[in-house]
């Protein structure tokens with residue numbers, strides 16, 4: 001339906017994809033459900049989720065980027081970190097650029113960023129009981145200031161959105177390399193065995209965090225390459241590559257940082 005598909009990666013944990021490299025996760029307990037992210041909002045995500053669980057889910061955004069909040073308009077209420085609320089205005093202002101680069105009509109995206117009445121702030125430390133499954137909200141700043149993860153102790157699982165990644169994206173103006181370092185360090189002490197991310201369809205073992213941390217050691221010490229974020233070409237920075245192909249997944253492992261964090265002057269404006 002609508003290009004949407006899912007895989008139940010663990011009991012009650014449905015990783016839903018839109019066929020365009022974006023994923024959200026539905027947690028379904030015996031008394032309630034959480035939908036973590038709404039991807040780009042393509043297709044009828046609300047009906048799709050209703051078909052998987054009998055509950056109207058509590059919708060939580062991992063962070064306020066367009067490929068995570070796109071389906072918010074399909075739900076009456078959504079929760080995100082207060083620290084990411086300013087990104088709603090940024091997202092709205094970037095829609096014309098995205099329309100051009102993605103060659104898509106993004107008018108449907110306007111309410112996601114413009115209608116603040118459906119958004120409620122969610123604080124780290126909040127614990128949500130779904131019956132047999134609990135989700136604890138934890139702060140994972142770095143990619144954005146208000147990135148939120150969900151820890152599910154019954155599955156020894158962390159949902160992390162874009163907050164950590166084999167291709168960590170820290171070139172956004174709202175990103176903080178220092179916060180990302182602290183988040184990776186903090187996660188060492190958090191009890192979980194696996195994590196799910198918003199642009200990968202498989203479970204990562206916690207041990208992969210060590211590889212992500214190794215990327216930090218490359219910054220300023222190894223050659224990097226210029227990177228332009230093609231959806232919004234005014235954004236970009238430098239890419240440091242740890243491994244062109246991870247032996248387990250074949251994925252590139254590296255880190256994208258701002259020019260200033262790479263010890264470089266800002267890129268010259270072209271044309």
Ligand SMILES: [Zn+2]
Pocket residue numbers: 063065143162
């Ligand atoms: Zn993001």
